[in-house]
Structure formats: C-alpha cells, structure tokens
Amino acid sequence: MTIKKLDKAALDKWISACIENQQVFGVQARDDRFVFAPLENAEDLRLDYDVTILPPKKYFLPPRETLLKFDRKEGFESIFDDKPFVLFGVHPYDMIAISQTDKLFSEDHHDTHYFERRQNATIVACDVQNASKDVFAGCMGTATVGDGFDILITKIESDYLVDIRTEKGQALAETIKDAEDADEMSVKLRKLVWADNTELLQKHKLHIRPDVLPRLLDRSMEHPVWEEKSQRCFSCGSCNLVCPTCYCFDVQDDVEWNLQKGRRYRAWDGCLLSEFAAVAGGHNFRRNRADRYRHRYYRKGKYVSEKIGEVACVGCGRCITACTAKIANPVEVYNKLVDEGK
Amino acid sequence: MCTCDSKKDIYFPLPATVSKVEPMTKLETFFSCRLDSGEELGHMPGQFVEVSIPGIGEAPISVSSSPTRRGSFEMVIRKVGNVSKALHELVAGDKIFVRGPFGTSFPVDGAMKGKDVIFICGGIGLVPVRSAIQYVLDNRGDYGRVIILFGAKTPRDRLFVEELDKWRHDKNVTLLQTVDRRDESWYGAEGVITTLLPLVKIDKDNTVAIICGPPIMYKFVVVVLLEAGLNENQIYLSLERHMKCGVGKCGHCQISNIYVCQDGPVFKFSDITDIEEAL
Numbered sequence: 347m348t349i350k351k352l353d354k355a356a357l358d359k360w361i362s363a364c365i366e367n368q369q370v371f372g373v374q375a376r377d378d379r380f381v382f383a384p385l386e387n388a389e390d391l392r393l394d395y396d397v398t399i400l401p402p403k404k405y406f407l408p409p410r411e412t413l414l415k416f417d418r419k420e421g422f423e424s425i426f427d428d429k430p431f432v433l434f435g436v437h438p439y440d441m442i443a444i445s446q447t448d449k450l451f452s453e454d455h456h457d458t459h460y461f462e463r464r465q466n467a468t469i470v471a472c473d474v475q476n477a478s479k480d481v482f483a484g485c486m487g488t489a490t491v492g493d494g495f496d497i498l499i500t501k502i503e504s505d506y507l508v509d510i511r512t513e514k515g516q517a518l519a520e521t522i523k524d525a526e527d528a529d530e531m532s533v534k535l536r537k538l539v540w541a542d543n544t545e546l547l548q549k550h551k552l553h554i555r556p557d558v559l560p561r562l563l564d565r566s567m568e569h570p571v572w573e574e575k576s577q578r579c580f581s582c583g584s585c586n587l588v589c590p591t592c593y594c595f596d597v598q599d600d601v602e603w604n605l606q607k608g609r610r611y612r613a614w615d616g617c618l619l620s621e622f623a624a625v626a627g628g629h630n631f632r633r634n635r636a637d638r639y640r641h642r643y644y645r646k647g648k649y650v651s652e653k654i655g656e657v658a659c660v661g662c663g664r665c666i667t668a669c670t671a672k673i674a675n676p677v678e679v680y681n682k683l684v685d686e687g688k
Numbered sequence: 689m690c691t692c693d694s695k696k697d698i699y700f701p702l703p704a705t706v707s708k709v710e711p712m713t714k715l716e717t718f719f720s721c722r723l724d725s726g727e728e729l730g731h732m733p734g735q736f737v738e739v740s741i742p743g744i745g746e747a748p749i750s751v752s753s754s755p756t757r758r759g760s761f762e763m764v765i766r767k768v769g770n771v772s773k774a775l776h777e778l779v780a781g782d783k784i785f786v787r788g789p790f791g792t793s794f795p796v797d798g799a800m801k802g803k804d805v806i807f808i809c810g811g812i813g814l815v816p817v818r819s820a821i822q823y824v825l826d827n828r829g830d831y832g833r834v835i836i837l838f839g840a841k842t843p844r845d846r847l848f849v850e851e852l853d854k855w856r857h858d859k860n861v862t863l864l865q866t867v868d869r870r871d872e873s874w875y876g877a878e879g880v881i882t883t884l885l886p887l888v889k890i891d892k893d894n895t896v897a898i899i900c901g902p903p904i905m906y907k908f909v910v911v912v913l914l915e916a917g918l919n920e921n922q923i924y925l926s927l928e929r930h931m932k933c934g935v936g937k938c939g940h941c942q943i944s945n946i947y948v949c950q951d952g953p954v955f956k957f958s959d960i961t962d963i964e965e966a967l
Contacts, residue, residue: 413699414697414699414700414701416742416743417742421701421703421783421785422700422740422785424697424699424700450937455935455936455937456696456698457935457937458696459697459699567964593937593939594938594939594940595933595938595939596932596938596940597745597932597933597938598745599742599743599744599745601743605743608742610699610740610742610745610746615938615939615940617939622939623929623930623940624930625928625929626747626772626930627766627768627769629903629928631929631943631965645942649942649944649945653945
C-alpha cells in the first residue's frame with residue numbers, strides 16, 4: 347500500500363494515539379531483558395530490543411486459556427476472546443512463527459479459539475536493530491519477513507519507515523500525523539538493513555541450508571548425539587516454553603467451589619516433559635529422555651516442516667538462552683549431524 | 689491466513705445420555721449411549737470419540753458397536769484415569785458429553801470386502817474391533833471366511849462373554865480363544881495369542897488381518913502373519929496413544945510425522961513400517 351517516513355517524535359505521537367484508541371501490547375524492558383506487555387506510554391516501547399523472553403504467541407495461544415464454560419446440569423458453552431488489539435514490535439522471525447502457527451491451526455480442523463484472537467490482532471512488525479546473543483535467524487532465512495504483518499517498521503538512521511500493507515494496517519495508520527511518503531533513498535537503504543540483518547543475525551552458523559534439514563534428519567535417527575546431549579537434560583520443558591513455534595497443549599477442567607460450574611481450559615504443554623506421551627494405565631511411549639529430546643528436533647526439522655513446507659525453527663535462539671543444561675542449541679545439534687553424518 | 693469466519697468450535701462436546709451400564713470385568717464396564725439430538729453418532733468401525741464429564745475432563749474412547757446397529761452407540765471403558773473412573777460412577781439416565789467421531793476406520797467397505805477376514809484381538813483390543821466384527825456379520829454376504837482370535841490374561845478378563853459365545857456357535861464364524869493363565873473355569877487353550885495362529889488356515893492371497901491389542905502383541909503377531917505369507921498391506925492395526933484433542937493440534941498422540949488421532953488410530957501396516965516409535 348504505502349510507506350511513510352516518521353521521525354521519532356511523530357512515531358511516538360502515533361503510538362500514543364494507538365494506545366488511546368485500543369489495547370496495545372508492545373515490547374518493553376524488564377531489567378536487562380525484554381517482554382511483550384500491555385503498553386501504556388509510547389516512551390516505554392523499545393523497538394531497539396534484541397529478543398523477548400517469551401515470543402508473542404502468548405497473545406494467540408495464551409499460556410492458559412478458557413475454551414469452554416460448563417454447568418454440570420446445562421452442559422458446555424464456547425468461550426471466545428473477541429477484543430481487538432495491536433501487537434507492536436514483532437521481529438521477523440516471530441512473525442514467521444506466527445504465520446506457521448496460522449497454517450497449523452487452520453488446516454484440517456479450524457481452531458476458532460485461535461483465529462478469533464488472530465483475526466482481532468493488528469500486527470506491527472519491526473526489523474531487528476540489535477542482535478541477541480544467540481540469534482541465528484540469518485541462517486534460517488528468517489532475519490527478514492515479507493508478509494503476514496499489517497505494518498512493518500524499519501529504522502533508517504534516525505527515522506522510521508512505516509510500511510503499511512493491509513487494510514487493518516491502514517486503519518491503524520490513520521492516526522499518523524506529520525509524516526510524508528518515504529523517499530526513494532530511504533526505501534533503498536531499507537534493503538541494506540535487510541541485507542545487513544541477514545548477515546548479523548547469525549551468532550551461530552548452520553553448516554547447511556535449512557531446507558536440507560528434513561533429508562538430514564531422515565538418516566539421523568540413530569545418531570549418538572541424541573543420547574549424548576540428553577544425558578544432561580532436566581526434562582524441564584524450558585525450550586518448549588520459550589519457543590515461538592511450539593504449540594502443543596494440554597486440556598484440563600477446573601471446577602468452582604460449588605462443584606457445579608467450571609471451565610475447560612487449555613494450557614501450554616511440552617514434549618520434553620516426562621509424561622507428555624504417557625497414556626492412561628501407565629504406558630509411556632517416550633519414556634527415555636533421548637527419545638523426547640530427539641522428538642523435538644524432528645518435529646521442528648522434519649515432521650512439521652513436511653506438513654507446512656518450511657522449517658519449523660525460526661532461529662530466535664531463545665531455547666539456547668533458556669536451557670539450564672546448555673544442550674538446546676539446534677545449530678550445534680544439526681551441525682553435528684552434518685559433520686559426523688554417517 | 690485462514691479467513692474462515694465460522695464460529696464452529698472443534699472443542700465443543702455434544703450431550704448424550706447413558707441408557708445402559710453393565711460391569712464386564714473388575715476393571716471394564718460397558719456403556720450404551722444415545723446423542724440427545726436424536727441423531728446417529730455417524731461413526732465407522734475403529735473410530736473413537738472424546739468423552740467428557742464436566743469438571744473431570746475428557747478422554748479418547750473407542751466406539752465398540754457397529755453403525756449398522758442403529759439408535760445407540762456402545763463403549764467399554766477400562767477404569768484407569770480420572771475420566772474413566774468418573775464414568776464408572778454413572779448409572780443409566782446420566783449425561784455424558786461427546787465430540788467426534790474422529791480418526792480412521794477399519795476398511796470394512798474397502799480392502800476387507802470380498803476377502804477372508806481374520807480379527808486378532810488381545811484383551812481390550814476386542815473393544816474397537818467388535819465394531820468391525822458386528823459390521824461384517826451384519827453384512828455377512830460381503831466377506832469371505834470370518835476368523836476371530838481372542839486372547840485374554842485370564843478367563844475372568846474376557847469381555848463380551850455372551851457375544852463370544854454367540855460367535856462360537858455361529859456356523860459362519862471361526863472363533864478361537866486363549867488365556868495367558870488358566871483357572872478352574874477354563875477348559876480352553878492356554879498361552880499367548882500367536883499360539884492360535886497355526887490352528888487356522890490362512891488363504892494368504894485372499895485375507896485381510898485386523899489386529900488390536902497391547903503394544904507388545906503387535907510385534908509378535910505381525911511376524912507370524914508375514915511368515916504365513918501375508919503382505920504388509922493386508923494387515924491393519926489400531927494404535928493406542930493419548931489423543932487429547934482429537935483434531936491434530938495438541939501434539940500428544942504424535943508418532944514421528946503422523947498424528948494418531950487423524951492418520952490413525954487404524955493404520956495399514958505397510959504405511960507405518962518405516963516409522964520409528966510406531967510399534
């Protein structure tokens with residue numbers, strides 16, 4: 347549609363207007379790290395962040411979400427979250443993760459709970475200004491993003507290019523004041539930012555092209571790396587928790603004090619947790635840590651990839667940072683498979 | 689992005705009423721149910737439903753009756769988890785909630801048609817397979833010989849005892865049974881289910897085998913069937929996993945790249961031979 351060029355003051359003014367008009371979640375500092383949280387002041391927004399602790403998936407698939415209300419006599423009632431909101435400052439790799447989850451929740455069985463939120467969201471993505479210490483999006487082809495968002499912000503010198511792509515984006519951008527259309531030079535400079543980011547967001551370097559991963563994994567089921575790495579795994583599920591493409595969940599009921607009414611909710615689950623593949627009666631289909639550890643890599647690099655046609659790891663590096671045992675670096679694992687491949 | 693605006697909720701369970709409850713063994717109870725809407729469940733043999741008790745939760749349960757027996761659907765539930773324990777408290781007239789049916793079915797209208805069919809069931813493996821057996825018996829002319837092999841831990845663990853007796857007396861059915869441990873009431877065979885296989889004549893080019901039982905049983909039964917000359921694509925089996933959502937999302941029932949709730953629970957053996965973790 348159009349690309350506007352805003353200076354910092356105009357950007358802040360626009361963000362303030364957004365906050366006034368609707369619920370806005372944006373990236374903010376918490377000590378020396380960053381989180382997505384409700385945004386109350388434009389100056390709290392930190393588009394210069396490196397990576398957030400949790401990915402923005404929490405706004406579409408909340409950690410704990412009511413699916414249904416029930417009354418033991420009356421039965422069930424579906425609960426949908428239908429408040430519009432704006433998500434400000436989504437990095438390209440996280441945007442790609444959201445688009446992947448969109449595919450997974452729409453195909454076969456359309457998940458209305460997910461899509462109610464998704465359709466109510468206006469996503470303002472932003473290009474990365476500072477690389478986090480473990481990011482490897484550059485090797486995954488996810489350092490920049492071409493679509494999925496409503497607006498993309500890129501910092502060019504001291505200005506901001508605001509690229510408005512959708513009708514939702516257009517509606518949000520209506521409150522932009524004091525801005526001209528972006529000049530040709532700024533748009534050219536943006537291409538340089540993208541090229542730079544592809545280079546810079548490679549704190550770990552994958553030795554192969556990501557699209558080769560499914561084939562690499564095809565012959566790596568018996569590789570010693572699974573056993574070797576997982577020996578130190580605490581089965582804590584931190585890698586699942588912080589992953590923008592993990593979406594597995596558990597479903598549970600919660601009853602009120604009167605034992606009549608309650609909620610059925612879903613909550614994040616993780617395939618590294620020891621009981622994940624257990625069935626009633628005691629049998630556990632992935633009892634060994636190594637099996638669970640391997641499952642996660644296969645899910646990212648092969649199973650989901652084959653389903654949606656793109657690798658389900660976007661290189662955000664959160665798992666590397668979050669893992670207490672320091673065994674969750676996907677690049678290290680995949681490189682080992684390449685270098686010591688049989 | 690999907691722009692489908694339907695408010696249909698894939699997690700919404702429909703009310704049903706329990707019309708009959710009958711304990712079968714110490715752990716397993718039989719339930720007959722009817723959807724409150726008056727509609728048929730619309731399942732095929734081998735499919736499962738998600739059964740809910742509000743406040744307790746939801747569990748995947750296979751349907752044990754054939755869609756040819758209209759008006760109600762039947763389940764046999766083993767008391768193992770929270771939901772199944774709560775289900776055992778129910779009496780006729782009580783309400784449950786169901787979603788489904790989900791998953792693949794035994795090929796009663798496909799590969800099995802016109803063929804000899806051998807059903808091999810261990811323990812509660814008989815529960816989903818009974819749906820297919822009833823379907824075949826209700827359309828008896830469409831199939832060749834019908835052979836049922838059933839193994840239980842002890843005589844007291846046998847399910848559908850009356851129906852087994854009926855099949856035993858049916859001229860059109862060959863039923864062989866065995867128990868792992870005999871007691872004073874049992875005059876039949878003793879031993880694992882594979883000991884029954886050499887007792888039946890299998891027309892290897894014209895037979896479809898349906899297997900359901902505990903995980904360990906598959907490995908042994910499949911080997912014997914292949915030795916008897918069956919191809920991998922003549923063998924169908926039903927796998928157990930925790931199908932929590934039933935709609936291919938929650939991840940719990942995933943084996944390699946397949947979701948048991950969608951790609952299964954019934955699989956053609958040749959489709960899963962290369963899949964690690966399947967058996």
